[in-house]
Amino acid sequence: MKDTLALLQKFNAHPDSRCWYVAWNPKGTLLASCGGDRAIRIWGREGDSWECKTVLQDGHQRAVRKVAWSPCGNYLASASFDATTCIWKKKNDDFEVSCPQTIDQMLCDDSKIWPVRASHCLCFFQCLTVLEGHENEVKCVAWAPTGNLLATCSRDKSVWIWEVDEEDEYECVSVVNSHTQDVKHVVWHPTQELLASCSYDNNVCVYKEEDDDWECRATLEGHTSTVWGLTFDPSGQRLASCSDDRTVKIWKECQPGGGQGTDTAWKCVCTLSGFHGRTVYDIAWCPLTGALATACGDDGVRVFKEDETADPDQPVFSLSAHVPKAHSQDVNCIAWNPKEAGLLVSCSDNGEIAVWNYQSEV
Amino acid sequence: MVSQFSGVLQLTDLDDFITPSQECVKPVKVEKKQGRSVAKIQIEDDGSYFQVKQDGGKQKLEKAKITLNDCLACSGCITSAESVLITQQSHEEIYRVLRNNKQAGVAEQKVVVVSVSPQSRASLAARYGLSSSEAGRRLTAFFKGLGVHHVFDTSFSRTFSLLESQREFVERFHRKEQDKQALPMLASACPGWICYAEKTHGEFILPYVSSTRSPQQMMGSLVKGFFAGQQGLNPQQIYHVTVMPCYDKKLEASRPDFYLEEADTREVDCVITSGEVVKMLEEEKVLLSDVEPAPLDTMFSSVCGDELLGHAGSGSGGYLHHVFTHAARQLFGEEVKELTYKTLKNKDFQEVTLERDGVVVLRFAATYGFRNIQNLVQKLKRGKSPYHFVEVMACPSGCLNGGGQVKPLPEQNNKELLQQVEDLYKEERPLVPEEDQHVAELYQSWLQSVGEERARELLHTQYHAVDKATNGLLVKW
Numbered sequence: 113m114k115d116t117l118a119l120l121q122k123f124n125a126h127p128d129s130r131c132w133y134v135a136w137n138p139k140g141t142l143l144a145s146c147g148g149d150r151a152i153r154i155w156g157r158e159g160d161s162w163e164c165k166t167v168l169q170d171g172h173q174r175a176v177r178k179v180a181w182s183p184c185g186n187y188l189a190s191a192s193f194d195a196t197t198c199i200w201k202k203k204n205d206d207f208e209v210s211c212p213q214t215i216d217q218m219l220c221d222d223s224k225i226w227p228v229r230a231s232h233c234l235c236f237f238q239c240l241t242v243l244e245g246h247e248n249e250v251k252c253v254a255w256a257p258t259g260n261l262l263a264t265c266s267r268d269k270s271v272w273i274w275e276v277d278e279e280d281e282y283e284c285v286s287v288v289n290s291h292t293q294d295v296k297h298v299v300w301h302p303t304q305e306l307l308a309s310c311s312y313d314n315n316v317c318v319y320k321e322e323d324d325d326w327e328c329r330a331t332l333e334g335h336t337s338t339v340w341g342l343t344f345d346p347s348g349q350r351l352a353s354c355s356d357d358r359t360v361k362i363w364k365e366c367q368p369g370g371g372q373g374t375d376t377a378w379k380c381v382c383t384l385s386g387f388h389g390r391t392v393y394d395i396a397w398c399p400l401t402g403a404l405a406t407a408c409g410d411d412g413v414r415v416f417k418e419d420e421t422a423d424p425d426q427p428v429f430s431l432s433a434h435v436p437k438a439h440s441q442d443v444n445c446i447a448w449n450p451k452e453a454g455l456l457v458s459c460s461d462n463g464e465i466a467v468w469n470y471q472s473e474v
Numbered sequence: 475m476v477s478q479f480s481g482v483l484q485l486t487d488l489d490d491f492i493t494p495s496q497e498c499v500k501p502v503k504v505e506k507k508q509g510r511s512v513a514k515i516q517i518e519d520d521g522s523y524f525q526v527k528q529d530g531g532k533q534k535l536e537k538a539k540i541t542l543n544d545c546l547a548c549s550g551c552i553t554s555a556e557s558v559l560i561t562q563q564s565h566e567e568i569y570r571v572l573r574n575n576k577q578a579g580v581a582e583q584k585v586v587v588v589s590v591s592p593q594s595r596a597s598l599a600a601r602y603g604l605s606s607s608e609a610g611r612r613l614t615a616f617f618k619g620l621g622v623h624h625v626f627d628t629s630f631s632r633t634f635s636l637l638e639s640q641r642e643f644v645e646r647f648h649r650k651e652q653d654k655q656a657l658p659m660l661a662s663a664c665p666g667w668i669c670y671a672e673k674t675h676g677e678f679i680l681p682y683v684s685s686t687r688s689p690q691q692m693m694g695s696l697v698k699g700f701f702a703g704q705q706g707l708n709p710q711q712i713y714h715v716t717v718m719p720c721y722d723k724k725l726e727a728s729r730p731d732f733y734l735e736e737a738d739t740r741e742v743d744c745v746i747t748s749g750e751v752v753k754m755l756e757e758e759k760v761l762l763s764d765v766e767p768a769p770l771d772t773m774f775s776s777v778c779g780d781e782l783l784g785h786a787g788s789g790s791g792g793y794l795h796h797v798f799t800h801a802a803r804q805l806f807g808e809e810v811k812e813l814t815y816k817t818l819k820n821k822d823f824q825e826v827t828l829e830r831d832g833v834v835v836l837r838f839a840a841t842y843g844f845r846n847i848q849n850l851v852q853k854l855k856r857g858k859s860p861y862h863f864v865e866v867m868a869c870p871s872g873c874l875n876g877g878g879q880v881k882p883l884p885e886q887n888n889k890e891l892l893q894q895v896e897d898l899y900k901e902e903r904p905l906v907p908e909e910d911q912h913v914a915e916l917y918q919s920w921l922q923s924v925g926e927e928r929a930r931e932l933l934h935t936q937y938h939a940v941d942k943a944t945n946g947l948l949v950k951w
Contacts, residue, residue: 244852245848245852247674283819283849283852284845284848284849284852285819285845286845287481287844287845287848289481323821324819324820324821325820325870
């Protein structure tokens with residue numbers, strides 16, 4: 113039996129616009145998408161299909177580039193080209209509403225809640241706060257595994273770390289200027305307070321907190337063009353990056369030579385080249401199976417599998433599944449469901465979201 | 475090249491303050507018309523181009539336009555605000571002026587004045603193993619040896635800044651009920667902070683910013699105002715250099731508000747950093763510690779014997795300290811002997827309070843570094859700032875850690891060096907601003923005599939909200 117990547121469903125998420133990003137909530141029950149139409153949509157499964165639960169429309173003045181769920185699943189952060197980051201709070205758990213009158217009542221109660229009378233399950237979000245400070249387009253937002261830190265990055269070349277207190281107040285903890293160009297993506301380590309960012313300057317930076325400030329502890333050089341995406345492996349020991357140079361690189365932290373507080377060193381232990389026809393825009397490492405999925409500018413979706421027998425310091429990945437025309441335009445994002453093995457979602461410049469099932473013979 | 479300006483200024487985009495040169499070197503593609511390829515082009519005196527046709531008739535040619543795409547492809551436009559500032563104000567410029575002086579006739583000669591900041595002195599003292607005053611004496615000798623006429627100390631002009639800040643605070647405190655934008659008063663000595671405020675928060679934040687001039691610009695007023703008058707010189711005949719711990723001060727010196735229109739000269743002509751002084755010493759192949767000390771110029775320096783005097787409080791000027799102690803005394807009759815600083819979120823965010831009968835009547839803070847400035851401004855915007863006064867500085871750890879300070883030697887550690895510089899800075903005996911006789915005299919003799927309006931111009935300044943540049947050429951893609 114060959115490994116397969118089967119299309120389950122494809123639907124238009126952002127009409128007449130790009131779909132920039134998709135993110136699963138920690139429970140794997142909801143999918144958030146955002147796009148060039150400045151909207152955020154929350155999708156939930158109804159039987160075999162996905163339905164829109166909510167549209168968050170007036171939060172941003174320009175395209176929403178990325179969305180991220182907090183580890184507890186109650187908050188959603190959205191990063192926009194309008195230079196702000198919105199924090200949305202989920203007001204309730206999904207519940208059934210049978211009486212239409214009750215829905216109308218709820219709509220009147222709170223002015224900033226946008227539900228959609230799409231089906232019997234509704235989902236309410238409220239805009240909690242707007243984080244300002246970046247000079248221009250915010251490219252990414254990410255929550256730390258501990259839930260009380262948030263990272264954002266921007267075309268202004270900086271990476272900001274924010275802290276949230278018990279009263280849901282956000283304050284800037286650090287502003288780090290390690291990149292020399294537009295910072296495209298930030299990602300947190302799955303368990304530690306360790307942050308990684310990647311940029312148009314072809315580098316990846318790794319940050320740690322030192323004293324009371326965040327610093328860049330390592331600069332990973334190797335890509336020969338913009339690095340668009342980053343993802344940690346399930347254990348957090350390795351980092352995968354994808355680039356405009358059409359390669360994917362796997363990085364591993366080397367044990368430091370000795371002494372406290374020394375900069376850590378990350379080595380590139382594997383490069384996957386010759387697989388992608390164009391820029392690789394996104395990469396996702398499945399927390400359940402260890403499979404590596406990529407989103408490419410050649411409209412294709414690919415899944416790579418790691419060779420179990422290889423030396424851990426010299427990993428070997430092979431192309432396990434490939435859908436050449438997954439979408440009719442660039443694939444911008446790819447995301448594995450955190451609870452259901454093999455469930456994969458991709459989105460594209462044509463505004464579509466595609467849901468896939470990946471099966472691999474062990 | 476990695477920018478040497480403060481982190482706050484880097485994020486603000488200097489090009490919105492100084493428009494980069496828009497002279498293009500790219501050859502332009504012109505639409506070729508059918509017909510004879512031979513044509514004569516004549517350039518008129520005013521620079522316009524005319525095509526002279528075969529029958530002698532002239533046709534004015536249109537100016538060639540470059541599209542944004544062409545502009546991005548061309549690397550001819552290398553001038554950026556940063557490079558303008560750094561080349562216009564450098565130690566090479568000073569050498570040029572000093573060289574000119576040697577060769578010029580008496581009429582063209584300039585009186586060269588150098589004003590050294592105490593933070594730069596401390597930084598140089600640390601590098602050469604001297605005390606701050608010893609460094610001051612040797613710098614005096616070094617500069618004079620190059621042809622400089624006077625070497626002053628900006629702790630002297632800082633006394634004016636502190637006195638004016640104290641008075642301004644009390645005045646704002648008195649009108650806080652009627653004027654919601656009177657408090658918190660935000661210190662304004664740091665140009666990195668000022669430019670960020672003007673650019674990013676504009677009209678919202680400017681009313682809170684103190685109008686008091688910084689020590690550098692107070693010295694500008696003193697040198698090109700009082701000193702010029704006293705010496706019977708036109709301000710243009712003075713070349714005023716300041717030695718500062720950061721590059722942001724170069725931007726401050728080039729502000730239009732500090733340009734004397736009538737005399738067609740700036741109050742401060744050239745700002746060089748502590749690091750640039752080291753370059754000068756290295757070029758002269760001399761160690762500061764080997765220079766024979768010279769007596770200090772006392773005209774605009776706070777001197778006691780051969781020791782330079784400083785001020786109590788932070789290494790960034792002591793604004794919080796002085797405004798607090800003055801306010802406590804003036805407003806609440808309290809003599810504060812020692813301030814208790816409480817560290818909040820991080821070491822660059824500190825608070826001082828005055829309590830009366832268990833109630834906090836004065837709450838002051840010092841916020842250094844971009845992240846703390848961010849939080850301060852955001853809190854202010856949400857109406858949640860509890861402070862009456864904030865000493866705002868763009869650089870983490872303040873001016874002693876400025877971007878222009880002498881860098882650590884290979885074997886030195888950044889933190890250790892900073893501690894050393896701080897220790898040397900604090901060694902200077904503090905002078906109480908209200909007790910400075912020399913300053914009091916100048917208030918009486920000079921500032922009284924020019925009238926209230928002129929005095930205000932000399933001691934205070936204004937701020938202007940800057941629009942974000944929408945010009946396509948200036949956008950960095």
